[in-house]
Amino acid sequence: SAVISQKPSRDICQRGTSLTIQCQVDSQVTMMFWYRQQPGQSLTLIATANQGSEATYESGFVIDKFPISRPNLTFSTLTVSNMSPEDSSIYLCSAERGETYEQYFGPGTRLTVT
Amino acid sequence: KNEVEQSPQNLTAQEGEFITINCSYSVGISALHWLQQHPGGGIVSLFMLSSGKKKHGRLIATINIQEKHSSLHITASHPRDSAVYICAVYTGANSKLTFGKGITLSVRP
Numbered sequence: 001s002a003v004i005s006q007k008p009s010r011d012i013c014q015r016g017t018s019l020t021i022q023c024q025v026d027s028q029v030t031m032m033f034w035y036r037q038q039p040g041q042s043l044t045l046i047a048t049a050n051q052g053s054e055a056t057y058e059s060g061f062v063i064d065k066f067p068i069s070r071p072n073l074t075f076s077t078l079t080v081s082n083m084s085p086e087d088s089s090i091y092l093c094s095a096e097r098g099e100t101y102e103q104y105f106g107p108g109t110r111l112t113v114t
Numbered sequence: 115k116n117e118v119e120q121s122p123q124n125l126t127a128q129e130g131e132f133i134t135i136n137c138s139y140s141v142g143i144s145a146l147h148w149l150q151q152h153p154g155g156g157i158v159s160l161f162m163l164s165s166g167k168k169k170h171g172r173l174i175a176t177i178n179i180q181e182k183h184s185s186l187h188i189t190a191s192h193p194r195d196s197a198v199y200i201c202a203v204y205t206g207a208n209s210k211l212t213f214g215k216g217i218t219l220s221v222r223p
Contacts, residue, residue: 042200042214045210102162
């Protein structure tokens with residue numbers, strides 16, 4: 001298994017500012033993912049964070065709004081840029097080691113934008 | 115129509131009851147996850163299934179690939195089982211998961 005931590009666990013931010021969320025895995029993983037869960041909704045994949053190359057974004061999500069870094073095999077960051085109240089969500093990081101279909105999830109970051 | 119449907123949407127049970135949560139999907143899958151989400155937001159993976167049945171403590175998960183259906187059973191339910199239970203499937207390449215909307219389970223003491 002893999003243990004994933006996220007920072008911060010929660011934050012309240014002003015409209016127009018940016019927040020960077022960190023995701024740390026306790027062991028090397030091949031795939032890392034960022035999800036958004038809006039209030040009352042299911043999880044939606046934002047992007048796949050690739051080590052050594054640019055992230056792969058899902059339809060409806062763009063790099064300018066959600067820049068992602070993946071500097072090594074255990075760490076990734078997601079930035080939520082120029083925030084608006086519609087960005088208030090839980091943001092979750094997950095990781096998969098090899099093509100095993102086993103995904104491990106982080107504790108989530110609860111973001112409120114005022 | 116969502117690719118992953120869960121039922122019932124909300125479920126309330128009395129402590130000690132046997133609980134069944136269902137998941138149906140409409141596409142071919144490689145594997146299926148049952149996930150548990152507590153009010154704080156963090157998600158724990160309970161089971162990953164590609165066939166048959168798995169058991170862990172009081173939890174049992176089954177999958178019928180032909181019928182495109184999976185169930186999560188909780189025996190001797192306890193208030194600490196109160197959470198949102200989410201079914202998610204791998205539908206293709208690139209390790210992408212498709213999620214159901216989740217079922218909110220409340221177990222009363």
